[in-house]
Amino acid sequence: xxxxxxxxxxxxxxxxxxxxxxxxxxxxDFDIAEGEIVALIGESGSGKTTIALTLLGYTRxxxxxxxxxxxxxxxxMARLTEKERTRVRGSEVAYVPQSAAAAFNPAQRIMDQVIxxxxxxxxxxxxxxEAKAVELFRALSLPSxxxxxxxxxxxVSGGQLQRLSAAMALIGDPKLVIFDEPTTALDVTTQIEVxxxxxxxxxxxxxxxxxxxxxxxxxxQIADRIVVLKGGEVQEIGTTxxxxxxxKHPYTRELLAAFSPPGRVAAQAAAESDAARxxxxxxxxxxxxxxxxxxxxxxxxxxxxxxxxxERGRNLGIIGESGxxxxxxxxxIAGIIPPASGQIYFDGKPVAPHARDRSPDELRRLQIVFQxxxxxxxxxxxxxxxxxxxxxxxxxxxxxARDARIDRLLDLVHLPRALKHRLPAELSGGQKQRVNLAxxxxxxxxxxxxxxxxxxxxxxxxxxxxxxxxxxxxxxxLSYVFISHDLHTVQAICDEVAVMYRGEKVEQLPAGxxxxxxxxxxxxxxxxxxPKLDPTWLDRLERDPELVAAFAKx
Amino acid sequence: MNTHLLSLLGGxxxxxxxxLFVVSFVVFGATQILPGDVAEVLLGQAxxxxxxxxxxxxxxxxxxxxxxxxxxxxxxxxxxxxTSYANNMPIAQLIGxxxxxxxxxxxxxxxxxxxxxxxxxxxSAMLRGxxxxxxxxxxxxxxxxxxxxxxxxxxxxxxxxxxxxxPSLSIARNVDSFGELIRIYAMPVFTLSxxxxxxxxxxxxxxxxxxxNTPYVEMARLKGASRTRIVLRHALPNALGPIVxxxxxxxxxxxxxVIIVETIFNYPGIAKLMVDAVSTRDLPLIQSCAMIFCFVxxxxxxxxxxxxxxxxxxxx
Numbered sequence: 104x105x106x107x108x109x110x111x112x113x114x115x116x117x118x119x120x121x122x123x124x125x126x127x128x129x130x131x132d133f134d135i136a137e138g139e140i141v142a143l144i145g146e147s148g149s150g151k152t153t154i155a156l157t158l159l160g161y162t163r164x165x166x167x168x169x170x171x172x173x174x175x176x177x178x179x180m181a182r183l184t185e186k187e188r189t190r191v192r193g194s195e196v197a198y199v200p201q202s203a204a205a206a207f208n209p210a211q212r213i214m215d216q217v218i219x220x221x222x223x224x225x226x227x228x229x230x231x232x233e234a235k236a237v238e239l240f241r242a243l244s245l246p247s248x249x250x251x252x253x254x255x256x257x258x259v260s261g262g263q264l265q266r267l268s269a270a271m272a273l274i275g276d277p278k279l280v281i282f283d284e285p286t287t288a289l290d291v292t293t294q295i296e297v298x299x300x301x302x303x304x305x306x307x308x309x310x311x312x313x314x315x316x317x318x319x320x321x322x323x324q325i326a327d328r329i330v331v332l333k334g335g336e337v338q339e340i341g342t343t344x345x346x347x348x349x350x351k352h353p354y355t356r357e358l359l360a361a362f363s364p365p366g367r368v369a370a371q372a373a374a375e376s377d378a379a380r381x382x383x384x385x386x387x388x389x390x391x392x393x394x395x396x397x398x399x400x401x402x403x404x405x406x407x408x409x410x411x412x413x414e415r416g417r418n419l420g421i422i423g424e425s426g427x428x429x430x431x432x433x434x435x436i437a438g439i440i441p442p443a444s445g446q447i448y449f450d451g452k453p454v455a456p457h458a459r460d461r462s463p464d465e466l467r468r469l470q471i472v473f474q475x476x477x478x479x480x481x482x483x484x485x486x487x488x489x490x491x492x493x494x495x496x497x498x499x500x501x502x503x504a505r506d507a508r509i510d511r512l513l514d515l516v517h518l519p520r521a522l523k524h525r526l527p528a529e530l531s532g533g534q535k536q537r538v539n540l541a542x543x544x545x546x547x548x549x550x551x552x553x554x555x556x557x558x559x560x561x562x563x564x565x566x567x568x569x570x571x572x573x574x575x576x577x578x579x580x581l582s583y584v585f586i587s588h589d590l591h592t593v594q595a596i597c598d599e600v601a602v603m604y605r606g607e608k609v610e611q612l613p614a615g616x617x618x619x620x621x622x623x624x625x626x627x628x629x630x631x632x633x634p635k636l637d638p639t640w641l642d643r644l645e646r647d648p649e650l651v652a653a654f655a656k657x
Numbered sequence: 658m659n660t661h662l663l664s665l666l667g668g669x670x671x672x673x674x675x676x677l678f679v680v681s682f683v684v685f686g687a688t689q690i691l692p693g694d695v696a697e698v699l700l701g702q703a704x705x706x707x708x709x710x711x712x713x714x715x716x717x718x719x720x721x722x723x724x725x726x727x728x729x730x731x732x733x734x735x736x737x738x739x740t741s742y743a744n745n746m747p748i749a750q751l752i753g754x755x756x757x758x759x760x761x762x763x764x765x766x767x768x769x770x771x772x773x774x775x776x777x778x779x780x781s782a783m784l785r786g787x788x789x790x791x792x793x794x795x796x797x798x799x800x801x802x803x804x805x806x807x808x809x810x811x812x813x814x815x816x817x818x819x820x821x822x823x824p825s826l827s828i829a830r831n832v833d834s835f836g837e838l839i840r841i842y843a844m845p846v847f848t849l850s851x852x853x854x855x856x857x858x859x860x861x862x863x864x865x866x867x868x869x870n871t872p873y874v875e876m877a878r879l880k881g882a883s884r885t886r887i888v889l890r891h892a893l894p895n896a897l898g899p900i901v902x903x904x905x906x907x908x909x910x911x912x913x914x915v916i917i918v919e920t921i922f923n924y925p926g927i928a929k930l931m932v933d934a935v936s937t938r939d940l941p942l943i944q945s946c947a948m949i950f951c952f953v954x955x956x957x958x959x960x961x962x963x964x965x966x967x968x969x970x971x972x973x
Binding site: 156159161163189190191192193194197198200202205206207208209210211219220223224255257271 | 871872875880890891894895970
């Protein structure tokens with residue numbers, strides 16, 4: 104008995120709504136030594152969170168541990184009664200949730216929730232617990248550690264909540280802490296602070312940890328060993344440097360390859376022949392939400408005097424952190440949110456601010472693809488109907504001609520034709536995003552606005568979508584405005600990149616030059632904050648404190 | 658933060674007052690378009706035109722309706738509800754006793770049914786999917802589907818006629834013992850509870866189930882919290898808004914909507930008074946009763962709103 108955690112032949116099965124039983128974890132084995140941090144990595148549906156939760160003896164509704172053993176400090180969590188498990192939870196094994204914003208009870212003060220574990224397990228008197236919490240707040244470099252506990256969850260930022268949730272887990276001095284994608288919902292500049300705080304606290308306390316993530320670069324910074332999972336099975340286990348430098352399993356290699364997609368070969372040829380005609384031009388466009396004030400500016404200005412030119416056949420990337428106005432910009436260009444001031448030119452001609460005042464042809468030539476295919480596709484319509492509607496609307500296609508065009512569209516996005524009779528819910532996430540794209544292509548557009556279309560997808564699937572976008576551009580001569588918070592994705596497809604900060608475009612530069620020393624300080628901060636596969640990156644990273652103070656949301 | 662709260666609460670109260678004003682206008686207007694002339698009705702067929710005209714001017718019936726509306730509204734505001742057309746008694750006096758009995762019945766029903774309904778709703782949410790939950794759900798649906806006159810009549814038949822445990826009428830006789838009081842109230846309270854509990858149980862269950870499905874409840878479970886702690890500390894405070902609204906809506910029914918129960922048990926409440934007033938064309942009485950119903954309704958809904966605001970730190 105040398106390891107803190109020994110998982111042997113773990114099997115978890117889920118019961119579907121139809122009553123069918125499906126194995127979601129198919130015999131997993133691994134160990135965690137005292138003080139060691141092990142990362143579970145894999146795409147969505149690989150079972151990484153399910154495995155992590157079994158360490159607490161917990162499974163989500165509809166799932167159950169079907170076999171095997173999960174020994175934590177000598178006790179088999181699978182064999183314990185529910186009552187014995189509740190005694191272990193929080194005191195010996197603690198959990199840091201994926202979305203701290205959702206995991207904090209909105210009706211309770213933060214302090215009450217952070218020290219709740221000590222109350223439940225009767226670990227120490229209230230005053231001692233509060234003192235310890237304040238100490239943890241300080242260790243996690245939270246602002247005003249003395250008073251932050253008296254606030255309610257909605258009164259602090261997302262990055263702060265994520266660190267507070269770590270304090271909540273560490274308060275009971277557990278032997279093992281489970282981090283469930285704790286930085287996935289954060290912006291990169293915030294993620295660094297949180298990762299650093301986690302790392303230093305874990306190092307000091309010598310606790311063991313399980314770090315669940317889909318992001319290899321993040322995991323590389325914090326984990327000692329990595330377990331690569333796919334479809335509920337272990338693909339490869341190795342130390343962090345082994346996995347990163349000498350991956351053995353093909354799937355691990357695929358993951359690593361997807362992380363650094365091939366850069367874009369600039370579409371110079373196309374651009375030069377047609378350079379005189381910008382497909383899209385924005386002149387000092389402002390837009391926002393709320394009632395316009397006396398001078399016509401909206402109450403909350405989300406886009407502030409943004410100008411750019413996009414030539415035919417070229418792609419513009421727009422990057423920035425959440426709340427910088429990049430999605431509002433896409434909606435403004437599409438005419439969903441009319442600009443408060445400024446002018447949009449499409450193909451050299453000014454277009455009406457509001458989509459309803461634009462001609463059908465203008466609407467047809469400018470299409471938008473939304474982030475979440477789940478909500479953008481009507482769940483009650485078959486794929487055929489979803490693709491058929493723009494064909495009938497823009498091109499008046501009916502009957503056999505329409506069917507033939509639907510088949511071609513499915514071919515274009517590399518989906519089997521047989522899928523057209525299915526409903527969106529019967530497709531995978533990547534397939535839905537392809538249908539979402541095909542729907543925009545149905546209009547036969549000149550320009551497609553892609554609003555974070557790969558954000559909800561797994562790395563490997565997202566890389567495939569990017570490849571598809573490139574193919575389509577080659578075949579159909581499209582232009583893209585590609586909006587994303589992920590620099591790698593943007594660099595993979597765009598010729599130029601515009602960086603947005605608080606509604607303003609701070610700079611625009613060729614994709615290859617992004618991250619170079621030149622340029623706006625905010626862009627430099629943003630680029631330097633993107634995690635790299637190098638395990639020493641976080642420790643070596645030195646950020647200009649003035650830059651951080653000026654731009655990073657803490 | 659606090660001024661924000663005050664303005665929020667003040668806004669709610671203003672809206673309630675405005676609603677009350679609009680309702681008074683509608684109530685007054687509706688009674689004005691009832692067919693028939695009050696003076697003629699009061700004086701009977703043999704009245705001379707002079708007598709009718711005299712009575713009309715004495716009752717201000719010839720004034721424009723809008724003027725009479727404000728006379729009436731002014732009277733309401735100063736506590737003068739007017740005089741009954743039917744028997745010339747002050748309306749305040751007519752309503753007084755009836756309102757008291759109605760409130761007694763409502764209070765007894767609320768005390769009986771609200772705790773039971775909340776307990777059933779919360780426990781069935783905690784034990785969701787179990788036999789107990791299904792039994793409670795089925796029972797509530799059954800109860801909703803059975804009309805109250807059926808419950809009341811069956812109650813009278815079983816407990817008063819066959820078993821002879823309870824009196825079939827609930828006229829507030831001189832009550833000299835607590836046991837007597839319970840015997841008088843048992844059947845009306847029981848019947849009314851049947852009617853109003855179902856909605857409260859269903860809403861409570863739905864609100865708690867929703868709160869139990871949130872990530873913060875999962876988090877509490879992973880902290881090792883017991884089921885009771887999870888429900889009391891994490892789920893209930895966040896489900897309070899919908900629950901108090903359901904309770905307020907159900908309770909508001911207890912004043913205006915109990916005419917069937919009051920008739921069957923011959924209980925001297927205010928709903929019965931209003932129906933009697935309609936048959937005697939006693940307009941001031943009808944108006945006053947309608948205003949009381951509306952007032953109580955608004956009072957309950959506004960209270961529920963305020964509790965919901967106070968229980969939500971984001972609004973507070």
